[in-house]
Amino acid sequence: MAELPIFGTIQKFVFMHADIKKYIDTHRERFLNELMELLRVPSVSADPKYKEEVIKAAQLTAHYLEKAGIKNVEVCETPGYPVVYGEYIKDPSLPTVLVYGHYDVQPPDPLDLWESGPFDPVIKKTEIHPQGAIFARGACDDKGQFFMHIKAVEAMIATGTLPCNVKFMIEGEEEVGSANLGWFVVHNRERLKCNTILISDTGILANDIPSICTGLRGLSYVEVEVTGPNRDLHSGLYGGAVPNPINILAKMIASLHDENNHITIPGFYDDVVELSAEERALMAQAPHSDEAFKKSIGLKNIWGEKGYTTPERTSIRPTLDVNGIWGGYTGEGAKTVIPSKAYAKISMRLVPNQNPDKITELFKKHFESIAPDCVSVVVKPHHGGDPYVSPLDSPEYQAASEAMEATFGKKPVPVRSGGSIPIVALFERELGVKSILMGFGLDSDAIHSPNEHYGLFNYFIGIETIPLFFDHYVRLVER
Numbered sequence: 001m002a003e004l005p006i007f008g009t010i011q012k013f014v015f016m017h018a019d020i021k022k023y024i025d026t027h028r029e030r031f032l033n034e035l036m037e038l039l040r041v042p043s044v045s046a047d048p049k050y051k052e053e054v055i056k057a058a059q060l061t062a063h064y065l066e067k068a069g070i071k072n073v074e075v076c077e078t079p080g081y082p083v084v085y086g087e088y089i090k091d092p093s094l095p096t097v098l099v100y101g102h103y104d105v106q107p108p109d110p111l112d113l114w115e116s117g118p119f120d121p122v123i124k125k126t127e128i129h130p131q132g133a134i135f136a137r138g139a140c141d142d143k144g145q146f147f148m149h150i151k152a153v154e155a156m157i158a159t160g161t162l163p164c165n166v167k168f169m170i171e172g173e174e175e176v177g178s179a180n181l182g183w184f185v186v187h188n189r190e191r192l193k194c195n196t197i198l199i200s201d202t203g204i205l206a207n208d209i210p211s212i213c214t215g216l217r218g219l220s221y222v223e224v225e226v227t228g229p230n231r232d233l234h235s236g237l238y239g240g241a242v243p244n245p246i247n248i249l250a251k252m253i254a255s256l257h258d259e260n261n262h263i264t265i266p267g268f269y270d271d272v273v274e275l276s277a278e279e280r281a282l283m284a285q286a287p288h289s290d291e292a293f294k295k296s297i298g299l300k301n302i303w304g305e306k307g308y309t310t311p312e313r314t315s316i317r318p319t320l321d322v323n324g325i326w327g328g329y330t331g332e333g334a335k336t337v338i339p340s341k342a343y344a345k346i347s348m349r350l351v352p353n354q355n356p357d358k359i360t361e362l363f364k365k366h367f368e369s370i371a372p373d374c375v376s377v378v379v380k381p382h383h384g385g386d387p388y389v390s391p392l393d394s395p396e397y398q399a400a401s402e403a404m405e406a407t408f409g410k411k412p413v414p415v416r417s418g419g420s421i422p423i424v425a426l427f428e429r430e431l432g433v434k435s436i437l438m439g440f441g442l443d444s445d446a447i448h449s450p451n452e453h454y455g456l457f458n459y460f461i462g463i464e465t466i467p468l469f470f471d472h473y474v475r476l477v478e479r
């Protein structure tokens with residue numbers, strides 16, 4: 001029977017979806033066990049004591065790429081931790097999707113707040129995840145999420161439904177700022193050539209409210225050191241007549257926000273792109289409840305920059321936050337001392353068009369200028385990254401939207417996120433390719449926190465959605 005071409009396409013889609021679902025069902029247990037094996041490797045990139053383990057996670061990732069049927073798998077050396085690369089070139093004339101993810105994880109501290117070992121994955125049911133969730137460092141960020149892609153591609157290769165070429169690039173330094181990834185991208189431009197970049201390292205609003213991440217904030221991260229006297233002093237003998245660097249640092253930090261919680265660094269907002277009333281109205285359509293927000297993190301009241309809503313404060317507005325502050329005596333009991341030095345780590349989340357280097361410079365100038373002349377101040381820049389926004393009218397957005405609608409039964413809403421993935425802007429700059437951020441985590445999954453977890457629902461719906469993305473994407477770009 002001669003079919004209408006469109007009918008043939010839909011029919012093919014229905015068959016491939018059914019094939020993929022069947023494959024996932026058949027291999028469900030193994031898919032879980034393999035992820036658990038990866039989660040047992042403590043690949044903490046921030047701490048050199050885990051060096052061997054980070055490399056082991058790279059090798060295990062390579063092993064699973066190979067097992068999935070990916071070719072030319074390589075653990076590529078860089079000046080830092082290796083990048084795991086692999087590809088499946090079905091036909092060079094077909095489109096190519098590059099999958100990016102990271103196998104490194106955040107440090108597990110504070111250890112005593114974990115209910116089970118951070119590298120000893122266990123499955124437990126929660127209120128939000130009634131089907132169960134895997135608890136382990138990296139379960140959601142990002143091992144559980146990039147592993148979905150390996151399993152999805154395995155399923156597509158095994159069922160003969162992979163519609164295009166696919167490349168994998170899984171790095172091991174994302175959680176420490178991807179300092180060597182720029183080097184890798186520049187040295188592998190040819191190898192990384194692709195039509196789009198698919199990343200699952202973000203989240204959805206809720207398991208019944210699918211969303212697509214359409215923006216990331218940039219980052220400027222600095223460390224400050226304030227020095228008073230040249231040695232620690234008896235706080236009785238000297239107290240009252242010497243500048244205490246902790247008191248002074250606290251006052252300097254406090255002055256960085258005004259009474260409206262506006263940041264006081266001169267020039268800080270100069271390049272910020274203000275959204276139009278229409279854009280803000282569109283943003284406000286995404287479901288959000290301040291009550292639920294407060295409840296979920298145990299807050300008595302909300303806080304933030306005057307004139308903006310909570311979702312705006314966490315996405316389209318820049319921030320300045322102390323991430324850590326130390327100095328003096330913090331051990332058991334009391335020690336009477338005026339410390340010589342005080343320190344803080346400060347992050348600034350940036351929005352389009354702010355430039356991380358410029359902001360770091362503005363911070364440094366301002367921070368030095370507000371220090372009283374009885375102390376000295378050193379500002380040390382750490383890593384940074386550019387913000388990113390993705391268009392909603394691209395074939396990759398449409399493909400992600402249709403794929404999620406097919407699996408969740410609801411059209412996903414676009415949501416700009418507050419987190420940062422510096423490599424996304426770098427990909428655009430160096431490869432000229434946009435990324436689509438189709439992540440499946442929840443804000444409540446406690447990434448970077450004790451008891452990080454990833455829902456089984458999320459893991460498996462991700463594996464099911466990814467092949468549909470490929471299918472829709474290829475059809476949209478080939479039209």
Ligand code: BES
Nearest residue numbers: 141174175176177201202203417419420
């Ligand atoms: N996956 C996160 C970023 C993220 C999470 C974006 C959820 C959007 C939604 C990533 O691993 C991360 O933690 N990035 C760091 C930046 C990096 C330079 C250390 C961050 O945002 O703090």
Ligand code: MN
Nearest residue numbers: 141142174201
């Ligand atoms: Mn991540």
Ligand code: MN
Nearest residue numbers: 106141175447
């Ligand atoms: Mn992270």
